[in-house]
Amino acid sequence: MRNTFIKKLIAQSRINKDIYLITSDLGFRSFEPFKKEFPDRFINVGVSENNMIGVSAGMALKSKKVFVYSILPFLIFRSLEQIRNNVCHNNLDVKLIGGGGGFSYSVQGISHNTTEDLSIIRSLPNINVFNPGSNIEAELALSSTFNTKGPSFIRLGKAPSVDYLSEKPDYNIGNGLLIKDGKDLTIFCCGNITRVVVEIAKELENHKISAKIISLFCIKPINKKYIISNISSKKIVTIEEHSEVGGIGSIIADILCENNINNFILKKIALKDKCHNEIGSQDFLRKLNGLEKDQIIVKIKGLLGKND
């Protein structure tokens, strides 16, 4: 997904001379083509994320469009105050690109895997928040950052080699994307796990369960009307590789409650609110946390009263 980002950024930078790419010394073996083509617009501040956000804010004050890259926790958690005070509060044109959403960094541990970011970042004002699950979704998120002047955040992960979207769809910011239609169950998901959800829905068909999938790769702004009009079943499931606190499960729960939508059953499938310091591959960590494909199928069948 990072390579899609850099490819698209290069293409856009040919058109928009105000685009800068700033990194805190990360992006090796990925950002070199940008650096080669735009040596004056590639800035490596060294390993100093707080300074990086401040410098980006200063450049944005002088009408630059700044793309800032780091691995997610360093970008979001270390620099949260700089992002909040300098970028979001002042509504500056700074785009935060974070690498390694969810358990993407697998065996690298708690310092690198990021499972609380969406909850925190979406509470900040003025910012658009994206959590793409495929290269096409990443492109849609990026297009939005090219066309808007305020802050944005994109949580990059690993993209499936074959996209679950067959082509780039028309997209209005705030909406989700209909990945698959269905009548027994409505699934909202986002990010890394969406590819797994697509496999799950296929398998559910074998069990005579027809699931609708909406990818909420844009979690802020959120078009509540779109969400409400796309709920086509009494039973709703949210699936995310993120904490159960404040992710899309919370978003959907809020919308259902605020709009007095009665008679629904919502099941949140997400990471428990605990320290995720176990070591292992992404698949291992998913399984440990009930996010593995077969575990989710069992949960969904249970919800629908169809477990054997």
Place this chain on the structure above:
Amino acid sequence: MSNSSQNNELEKISFFLRKKIIEISYQAKAHHIGSELSCIDILVALYFNIMNISAITPNDKNRDFFILSKGHAALALYVTLMKKGFFSENYLKKEFLSDGGALGGHPDKNNQLGIEISSGSLGHGLSIGVGIALANKKDGNPGKAFVLLGDGECNEGMVWEALLFASHQKLNNLMAIIDYNKLQGFGSTKDILNLDPLKEKLESFGWNTKEVNGHDIKSIINTSKELFEEKSKPSLLIANTIKGKGIRSMENKFESHYEVLDKKKYLDIIKNYQ
């Protein structure tokens, strides 16, 4: 205007703005007076001589930028912007610390009022100034960036990240000024977290550094000019200042950071202010 009459004029402005800081702080029951009196001469030197900033052309692309990184000295900035013509005294009195007012205890970005960026959390401003200076350099824009930091603020690690990066980028269009009154939250900087030898530290970080009496406006102006003659380094002015300067009962007292004036003390100060 000759140099000496201009200096005299700037001293008059400083005298007037100190009095306004006292008056308005008393009326609004504001604190941070000591910090404001510590840096007001620096602000006068910057806004009325060194910097290219005008309330008439705030959107001039080539103008200079000022960042008040020690955001708690907000009123010093407000009275300076008022004198500079960004807004009236009545406006300032009406908006300062009032319900729904535009001028809070820490500055909030507002182009029309001349406030470049929101500040208040210490340590952020230098990086922002660095970003402005870097963008100007990339564009061949002659505008400069000026950042005023407190000495206590220099405890923040982010300041040193910005110091490293600015000299690496050879930002000769950037000036940082440290308001070195040697007092911070709980007492003297020497006792809390010693910065000395400050000049040597800053020089070793690659900054062209000079010390100046931060209440000698003429000296601030002349030293700034000398600093900008260096073409390969950013400029750093260590302004040796006195917290609470100009009000004898507040001078060199770290309590003047927190003190809110009561009527008796206010009347006493005004009576003796000359």
